Amino acid sequence: MAPQMIFVNLPVKDLDVSKAFYEKLGYSINPQFSDDTAACVVVSDTIFVMLLTEEKFAGFMAPGKAVADASATTQVMLTLNAESREKADELADRALEVGGSPAKEAMDMGFMYGRSFADPDGHHWEVFWMDQEAAQG
Numbered sequence: 720m721a722p723q724m725i726f727v728n729l730p731v732k733d734l735d736v737s738k739a740f741y742e743k744l745g746y747s748i749n750p751q752f753s754d755d756t757a758a759c760v761v762v763s764d765t766i767f768v769m770l771l772t773e774e775k776f777a778g779f780m781a782p783g784k785a786v787a788d789a790s791a792t793t794q795v796m797l798t799l800n801a802e803s804r805e806k807a808d809e810l811a812d813r814a815l816e817v818g819g820s821p822a823k824e825a826m827d828m829g830f831m832y833g834r835s836f837a838d839p840d841g842h843h844w845e846v847f848w849m850d851q852e853a854a855q856g
Contacts, residue, residue, distance in 0.1 A: 722764075722765050723765070724765045724766070724767065725765065725766055725767070726767045726768075726769055727766075727767070727768045727769065727797060728769045728771055728776065728779070729768060729769065729770055729771065729776075729789075729838075729840070729842050730771055730772070730773045730776035730777075730786045730787070730789075730840070731770045731771065731772060731773070731839075731840050732773065732839075732840055733839070734755070734756070734757075734758060734770060734772055736818070736839050737758070737770045737838065737839055737840060738758045738760075738770060739817075739818075740814075740817055740818045740819065740838055740839050741758075741760045741768065741770070741838075743813070743817035743818070744810065744813055744814060744817065745813070746760050746761055746762055746768075747760075747761045748760060748761070749761050749767070752767075752769070756771065756772045756774070756775040757769060757770065757771050757772070757775055758770045762799070766799075773786050788841070789837075789840050789841035789842045789843070790837075790840065790841030791841070793843055795842075795843070796835075796843045796844075796845055797842065797843065797844050797845065798844070798845040798846075798847060799844070799845070799846050799847075800846075800847060800848065800849070801846050801847065801848045802848070803848055804832045804848050806846075806848065807832060807833060807834050807846045807847060807848045808834060810834075810846045811834035811835065811836050811846050814836040814838070814844070815836055818838075818839050819836040819837060819838055819839070819844075820836065820837045820841075821835075821836060821837070822835035822836050822837045822843050822844070822845075823835050826847075829853070830849060830850045830853035831847060831848070831849045831850070832847065832848050832849075833845055833846060833847035833848070834846050834847075
């Protein structure tokens with residue numbers, strides 16, 4: 720059985736700006752599933768972020784619903800794990816360097832550490848590291 724995959728779909732105001740942001744974070748774009756209205760960001764072998772123009776995104780929504788403006792509202796927080804505290808800092812710092820903005824203060828609970836940022840459209844991302852042994856014990 721193939722591993723389960725996740726495709727996170729995000730509405731974006733400027734597809735080129737959003738693609739450049741995620742590429743600067745070190746992710747690639749899969750051209751097979753990209754065009755002038757969408758871009759498939761490859762986060763890992765099982766995680767993909769579909770950047771969709773707001774018009775394209777709206778075409779997938781239930782009738783009568785509006786596309787949320789992520790700079791004004793938060794519908795979802797997207798969370799990625801990191802191999803270490805340093806890797807969490809590395810990704811969050813890089814996001815801030817290449818056009819992201821701070822989302823909230825770092826969280827440090829000793830056995831768990833996290834950073835956050837917002838992408839150019841305001842989508843909230845969390846990056847966290849957890850010491851599995853300490854968490855279990």
